[in-house]
Amino acid sequence: MSTKRISAAVRHLPRSRKGGLVAGALALGLAGALSAQTVVPGQFAFADPVRVESAAPQSFAAVVAGVKPAVVSVRVRSDSTPRMMSSRGGGMPGFEDLPQDHPLHRFFRRFGGEPFGGERGDGGGQRREEPRRYGTSQGSGFFITGDGYLVTNEHVVSGGSEFTVITDNGDEYEAKLIGADKRTDLALLKIEGESDFTYVEFAPDAPQVGEWVVAVGNPFGLGGSVTAGIVSARGRDIGAGPYDDFIQIDAPVNRGNSGGPAFNVKGQVIGVNAAIFSPSGGNVGIAFAIPASTAQTIVADLKNDGTVVRGWLGVQIQPVSKDIAESIGLDKAKGAIVAEAQGDSPALKAGIRSGDTILKVDGETIDSPRDLARKIAGYPPETTVTLDVWRDGREQAIEVKLGRLQEEARAAAVEPTGENTAFVDSLGVELASAKSVGAGDKGVVVTDISGDSAAAEKGLKRGDVILEVAGQQVDEPGDVAGAVLGASESGRKAVLMRVQSGNATRFVAVPVAKG
Known part of the structure; x- marks a missing residue:
């Protein structure tokens, strides 16, 4: 109600009520002045509380309807190692080793079965190779192109010999493995001869903590399941690999969701579901997704030639603790300290030595050893990078021409012997x-x-x-x-x-x- 309307209303009220209403209006005016941070003599001024407009969608139905046809189930068939069995074993390896008075022997004699083959009681038989056995596992995936390229987890396809993709409408297609990267747990499959699949795109920007997220996948083999939650945290290191940088989400994710996408409310993929934290094996509200930025880079490499090639510096590194920072004269604990430069490595050739603390790569700040590992791995071999290192109490720049990532050499163990x-x-x-x-x-x-x-x-x-x-x-x-x-x-x-x-x-x- 405006000030003029309040005044008009007061004129038509009895005198006894006019005083109360005017006092109330003055009180409201004072409260408004205080909330606007107008200082009244003898009074305190209070800052406005934080007010945020809610961005909660009324429904995820539109997002789900758009992206669900691009999400698939991935069935993986793997060969198991053939075993030797006896023709007397009736499909039960080791049966012939049971004692003659074992209940199973009495069972077959009583009901006329012949567990040993041949005539009853002959005890004969020959060793033969058991028929080849096959194992089957299932996960999730999603199309990233209309011509049949799809992303899933490396651990979903690991050890597989045949790959079947089941779309949302139940169609089945055989796919081939283009490539897989164990270090980031990503894999790329391809369906040949088709070009009209619904596909989704990766989000160009990293999600913010608190954003809505929708997970679609194949939990427990059910297929086409949708759950929702929020981004709980970013930059999680769960010890899965050297480049851990997981997005933590609380959208319910279970076994079988591996390789499936996590979407934002625009229908863009913010991450690839890869792991859950669960004492029981089921959802407890903590799941981890590989960031879209990582997936894009790895998938591009896999699509190119089926492999991922990374830059290699060749150093053993560790975090800079407060004690280490103080001992080398750094104002705060930051960067990655070099414990040792490996023999014949790019770092050693460039003059990097033990005790150097790497603070930046090409001007980008290094927060931790894992951060350094990710940045170096993001460069192709033969790239020259500039490292800002802390040495002898001052910062200096060193150029290094990166090599190709290789397995680290192992030093011999040392054990003390003798006296002195x-x-x-x-x-x-x-x-x-x-x-x-x-x-x-x-x-x-x-x-x-x-x-x-x-x-x-x-x-x-x-x-x-x-x-x-x-x-x-x-x-x-x-x-x-x-x-x-x-x-x-x-x-x-x-x-x-x-x-x-x-x-x-x-x-x-x-x-x-x-x-």
Whole structure:
């Protein structure tokens, strides 16, 4: 009601009610002034609360009607290894090994069956190969082109010899495997001779946490099932592979949904459903989808030649903890620290060395080792990239020409032997020269360690080989003690050690006492 209408209404009321209504109008006016952050003398001004318009759709029916014909069930047939069986076994391998008084023997004798073949009681028979057996599994997938290319998970098609695609209307087609990438759990299938399939597109932008998501797939072999929820989180690392960057959703996803799409409300694919977290094996509201950006890149490579080629830097890396950051002079824990540059790797040839902390790749900030791995893998081999590294207390740029990703070489395990040890009280560790105990030509071996020491809390253990302390190579226990003392006298809260544990090399920041 406007101010003029309020005044007019007041004139027609008795005097006793006019006062109350005017007071109420003044109160409303004051509240409005306060909500608009107008400061009234002697009063407090309050900021407006956050108000967001709801974007909840009234129905997902239109989205589902548009995308559902593009979603398929994928049936995979795999050969099992033939087994040897006896002609006496009646299809039950190992039956002939049962004792004669076993209940199964009495069962067949009583009911006239002949589990052993031949005449009753002959006990004969020959060993023969069991007929080939086949296993069948099912998953989901979706068309990305009208001529029959479709995406699914690598773990859905793994080990398969025959692939059958069942569309939403029940039509069945034989498909061939174009290629699969185990590292990202993606695979590409193709139906030959058809060109009129309904297909969907990948979303150009990453979804935001809280956005609606619709999952369509083949849970438990039911086919064509639709569920809805929201994007719960992004950037999830679930330990599935070196490039984990999953979208977490709470749309109900179950066994058989693997390889199926997760859509936004525009009908675009934001991710490929790949895994669930579930103690029971069924949906508990936590599912993980491979981002559309990852799927697009991998599918393009698979479509090109059936393989995925990635850039290779050739370094062992680890996260930069607060202790490590402090020990090397970084203002905050960021980037990925190089534990070791592998032999004959692009990194080693470019001058990257242990202790370097990689902060950026071609100007893009590196948040973690996994982030670095994803960025490097996104480049094709022979690409030259610029790495911003932290070395000797300052940042510098190094150009590296990437190689092709290959399996990492494994170093020999190191175990301490012999005597000639010395105890470093400041660390709570007993050390011996690697040479003196036959554990190699470099470093100092941890032959014993106090369970309540700071070194033990940071993960050092018996058998580890300390290669460097505070950037200096160490070959004797005294080298370690001296470097720790130097770090303490310089005011460092921790000293950085490069440690070899079995096949891996890593950095450990061990706290030290001042002075």
